[in-house]
Amino acid sequence: MNCQRIARMLSARQDGELNPALERQVESHLCACAACRDEWNGLQRVIERLRLPLPASDPFFPTRVMAALPERSTGGLRFLRAVAYALVFVLIVAGGFFLQMDSGSRSLPGPAAATFSAVLLEPQDLGLLSVHDDTLSLFAENSHE
Amino acid sequence: MEDPHLTDDEVVSSVLNGRKRDFEILVRRYSGRIIHFVARMTADNDEARSITQDVFLKIFQNLPYYRRENNFSAFIFKIARNMTLNWLNRQKRTVFMSRLLGRDLGRDPFRLDPPRLSPQEQDERQDQVTRLLRLLPEEQRLALVLKVYLEFSYLQIREVTGWSVPKIETLISRAKGRLKKNILLQESGGEQVVQARKK
Secondary structure, three states: OOHHHHHHHHHHHHOOOOOHHHHHHHHHHHHHOHHHHHHHHHHHHHHHHHOOOOOOOOOOHHHHHHHHOOOOOOHHHHHHHHHHHHHHHHHHHHHHHHHHHHOOOOOOOHHHHHHHHHHHHOOOOOOHHHHHHHHHHHHHHHHHO | OOOOOOOHHHHHHHHHOOOHHHHHHHHHHHHHHHHHHHHHHHOOHHHHHHHHHHHHHHHHHHHHHOOOOOOHHHHHHHHHHHHHHHHHHHHHHHHHHHHHOOOOOOOOOOOOOOOOOOOOHHHHHHHHHHHHHHOOOHHHHHHHHHHHOOOOOHHHHHHHHOOOHHHHHHHHHHHHHHHHHHHHHHHOOOOOOOOOOOO
């Protein structure tokens, strides 16, 4: 193996990433080649120079982190919020569809309009499922009339 | 609080089941290494603690998305890596804007400070390392810091960065070559001229 190839492998060797067969080849080359040995020693000096101890531990750090945490992990809430927004969207689209079908023959009665605005104003309210049912029953009544 | 018998996955399950205070086990287990990683990347020890605190908040918020088949260590260092790179990008923008406006709004993390004398040898050593690492391009620095300070294997680095193993090998090898030149220049008292480029 020539010096150029060895030089390319020295860094990986230092990182403990060479397979045993290559490791043996590099090792025997280093025993025989002073130039590559210099290169290797240079790399060792670099890593030696970079070595630093872990920063002094701050005993209050975990307490600070724990104090800053939100009440609970928000992943689940985010999912529920997405479902709620999806429901609101479906309601709006369905409402618009029914309104369009019904327009021309009669106007929307007062309570249905109020219910619909409540839905629009409170999209994150998970209680909107019951509002949804009310709204649909009102629309159903309207369409039967 | 630290229970050596609980694996990371067990702690995560416990936190997700409502035992929020068990999260402290993870904080105690990983905070030292994350601070070390962020400090070497940002060259700023104080900022490293603040970023690490944000990293743990992010980890807590993202716990429901952690998949057990993945390595938890890779999961958290991926978050640490992203937040550190975001911080570095914000710093770059601040420096760019301050130059644009002709003002000095803050310190430039990529400018070589004049050597600062420190009474403590350790501080001096840390300053030297900080200056050396600052001269490396971001990708080389990231790969080298993960290797040298966290002792990650190339495969673990691949999990955190998404880079291929040959790319990681090349980045680390180039980083060492660049550092070697700069150390020689530093030792001979000359200026460090092997500056960081984009990549």
